[in-house]
Structure formats: structure tokens, C-alpha cells
Amino acid sequence: MNSSRFVVDQNHLEQCETQTLPTIEAADLSEGEVLLKVDSAAFTANNITYAALGKRFKYWDFFPAEAPWGQIPVWGFADVSASRHPEISVGSRVYGYLPMASQLLVLPGRVSQSSFVDTSAHRTHLALAYNQYVFTATDPAYQPQYEALQMLLRPLLLTSFLLDDFLAENAFFSADQIILTSASSKTALGLAFMLQHQRSQRGQPLTITALTSSSNCAFVESLGYYDKVVSYDAIDSLDANQLSVSVDFAGNGQVLADIHQHFADNLRFSSLVGAAHWDQRGGDKQLPGPAAEVFFAPGYWETRGKELGNAELMQRFARLWAPLVGSVAKWMKVNEVRGEQAIAKAYLDTLKGNISPEQGTIMRF
Numbered sequence: 001m002n003s004s005r006f007v008v009d010q011n012h013l014e015q016c017e018t019q020t021l022p023t024i025e026a027a028d029l030s031e032g033e034v035l036l037k038v039d040s041a042a043f044t045a046n047n048i049t050y051a052a053l054g055k056r057f058k059y060w061d062f063f064p065a066e067a068p069w070g071q072i073p074v075w076g077f078a079d080v081s082a083s084r085h086p087e088i089s090v091g092s093r094v095y096g097y098l099p100m101a102s103q104l105l106v107l108p109g110r111v112s113q114s115s116f117v118d119t120s121a122h123r124t125h126l127a128l129a130y131n132q133y134v135f136t137a138t139d140p141a142y143q144p145q146y147e148a149l150q151m152l153l154r155p156l157l158l159t160s161f162l163l164d165d166f167l168a169e170n171a172f173f174s175a176d177q178i179i180l181t182s183a184s185s186k187t188a189l190g191l192a193f194m195l196q197h198q199r200s201q202r203g204q205p206l207t208i209t210a211l212t213s214s215s216n217c218a219f220v221e222s223l224g225y226y227d228k229v230v231s232y233d234a235i236d237s238l239d240a241n242q243l244s245v246s247v248d249f250a251g252n253g254q255v256l257a258d259i260h261q262h263f264a265d266n267l268r269f270s271s272l273v274g275a276a277h278w279d280q281r282g283g284d285k286q287l288p289g290p291a292a293e294v295f296f297a298p299g300y301w302e303t304r305g306k307e308l309g310n311a312e313l314m315q316r317f318a319r320l321w322a323p324l325v326g327s328v329a330k331w332m333k334v335n336e337v338r339g340e341q342a343i344a345k346a347y348l349d350t351l352k353g354n355i356s357p358e359q360g361t362i363m364r365f
């Protein structure tokens with residue numbers, strides 16, 4: 001039996017292939033190692049961003065492949081198929097960061113009832129949030145019937161939650177309006193929902209404004225998460241006197257320049273979160289208004305975790321997760337793909353932005 005992995009050319013993301021490798025057998029494991037059989041994972045623009053920014057943010061380092069190939073990390077579920085670790089038994093199911101491959105060999109450390117960390121040498125310099133695997137059997141938030149929503153939403157909505165917390169901690173930079181680009185993305189929708197959900201208790205009459213492609217305006221409007229929905233070519237129609245904060249999920253150089261030029265000093269803060277428009281990055285670095293600041297969710301989690309404790313942070317997230325997932329479940333259409341060709345097609349469609357925002361892609365390996 002062979003195992004397989006899906007790889008992309010790190011320098012030409014449209015080049016991809018499935019590679020066949022010898023299967024790792026139980027007898028191949030060294031003391032302390034565990035073999036995971038990858039079951040399923042979500043695939044969204046977030047994964048394309050991992051690839052597009054792979055060199056700068058070290059995303060290629062998680063699951064190395066021979067140059068020029070790279071394995072894109074995905075969030076999903078895997079089962080322990082062989083174990084030489086005394087505390088981890090065969091059959092355990094875990095949730096975490098995985099390669100687009102049928103197998104993953106890990107070296108568990110910091111093993112507890114709830115999780116372990118892969119301490120493999122090539123991963124020690126990477127953020128803890130990405131190296132941790134959670135056992136589904138002891139995860140209080142795990143519900144087997146909602147695995148797809150967990151894979152699709154948990155990593156993204158955690159970021160939405162951390163952004164919401166960051167904005168609230170900064171008193172929304174005294175702005176009257178929060179503008180979200182790639183407003184149709186799941187991470188942006190999550191943030192918009194959270195801002196709206198807590199608006200009355202926070203007592204701040206913030207306007208939540210969506211910037212999106214004209215083809216996605218109707219979908220975004222239909223959800224009712226935003227107060228205003230504007231297409232990228234109509235930024236001029238926004239009131240330039242309104243004190244505003246930009247939260248940028250698109251990473252599109254032209255769109256960001258348009259926002260900065262339109263609001264100038266009335267832009268109170270500019271946050272760079274994503275690069276959904278991964279092939280339209282770049283642009284003028286000397287923009288009017290505040291210098292844009294990168295928001296890295298795992299880094300902010302570590303900072304807030306030290307201040308509040310991880311348990312308190314998770315409880316706060318859980319309070320928003322439940323109503324948000326209830327809402328998303330009403331409109332999201334989960335699309336499962338399996339097999340070499342279907343996975344390559346789903347990858348290329350996501351790369352080209354040919355996936356409808358209401359769709360959630362799950363890949364089975």
C-alpha cells in the first residue's frame with residue numbers, strides 16, 4: 001500500500017500534483033512516535049493565504065517537502081493508526097493542523113488528557129497554537145455531527161473573536177465605523193456577527209460596513225450581519241468624514257489604498273489580517289492615514305492568554321461560538337470532495353476565487 005500527499009509549487013501556486021510515497025507502517029515508528037491517519041480537513045481562502053505567505057510566515061515549515069514543492073497546512077481530524085507513546089492509544093481521534101496527505105508522523109510531548117503537542121524538531125520554532133492536537137474524546141466543544149463546521153469555522157472564528165476582543169480593548173479606536181474588506185469571507189462574517197451581537201451591551205453605536213466584490217454583495221446583504229454593504233468600486237460612496245477603522249481580510253493593494261486615500265486622517269486604525277486576494281497584494285506603502293498593522297491571531301492569543309488565562313478566553317469564545325454557529329449552519333452549504341482529481345479541482349477553484357462564499361469545502365483524504 002502507498003500513501004499520498006497533495007503538493008503545490010511554492011513559487012507557482014497554480015502548479016500542483018499528488019505524490020505517491022511508501023506507506024509508513026507501525027514497525028517503522030521509533031520510541032515515543034505516533035502515526036496519524038488523516039481523515040478530513042476544511043479548505044478555504046485561509047489555506048491559500050498560508051501558501052501565498054508561506055515563506056514569510058514559515059507555513060511551509062510544518063510539513064516539509066522537497067523543493068519546489070510545499071504541503072499546505074489544513075485544519076482537520078485524524079485518527080491514531082499506530083502508537084509507540086504510552087499515553088496515546090490507537091483509535092484516538094484528534095483535531096489539529098494537518099498536511100494534505102494520508103499520513104502524518106508526530107512526536108507527542110506535553111501529553112495531557114485533552115491534548116498533546118508535536119515536538120518534532122522541525123516544528124519547535126513554530127507557534128504553539130499550530131502544534132497542538134486536541135483529543136476529541138475529552139474536548140467539551142466536540143460534537144461528532146458538527147465535525148464539518150468545526151473544521152471550517154473554529155480556526156477562522158477564533159480569529160474573528162480575537163479581532164473583536166482587540167478592537168473592544170482599544171475602545172474601537174474611538175471610531176464610529178468598522179469597515180471589513182473581503183466581507184464575504186468566513187473570518188470577516190464572524191467578526192461582523194460578533195460586533196453586531198455585542199453592540200447593545202457595549203453601548204457603542206458602531207456602524208459595521210462590508211466591502212466586497214459586486215458579485216458577492218447580494219449574498220452578504222442577505223445575511224444581515226452588516227449595516228451597510230458596498231462593492232469595492234463604490235468606496236467613494238462612503239462618508240469620508242466618518243471616523244473609521246479598517247480591518248483588511250482581502251490584502252488587495254488597490255482596495256487598501258482606496259480606503260486610506262478616501263478616509264485619510266479620519267481612518268483611526270488600519271489592521272492587516274488576510275490576503276484573500278492573494279494575487280493582488282503589494283501597492284503603495286506611503287498611504288495617507290495611520291500605518292497599517294499586521295494582526296497575527298496566534299500571537300494575540302498568547303498575549304491575551306497570559307493576561308486573562310486560557311480558560312477565561314475559551315469561555316468568552318464559547319459564548320459567541322454557539323449563537324454564531326447556529327446562524328452559519330442555516331446558510332452554509334458543506335461540499336465534500338474526495339479523490340485526487342476532486343481535491344486538485346477544489347484547490348484550484350479556491351486559488352482562483354471560484355468558490356461561492358456560502359460554500360464550505362471539506363476534503364477527505
Ligand SMILES: NC(=O)c1ccc[n+]([C@@H]2O[C@H](COP(=O)([O-])OP(=O)(O)OC[C@H]3O[C@@H](n4cnc5c(N)ncnc54)[C@H](OP(=O)(O)O)[C@@H]3O)[C@@H](O)[C@H]2O)c1
Pocket residue numbers: 044045046047049050155156159181182183184185186187188211212213216249250272273274275276277278295296297298350351352353354355356357
Ligand atoms: N491573521 C490571521 O491570523 C488570520 C486568521 C484567519 C484568517 N485570516 C485571513 O482571512 C482571510 C479570509 O479567510 P477565510 O478562510 O475566512 O476566507 P473564505 O471564507 O474562503 O473567503 C472567501 C472570500 O474571499 C475572497 N476571495 C477568495 N479568494 C479570492 C481570489 N482568488 N480572488 C479574489 N477574492 C477572493 C472573496 O471575498 P470578497 O469578494 O468579499 O473579497 C470570497 O468570497 C484569509 O486571507 C485568511 O488567511 C487571517
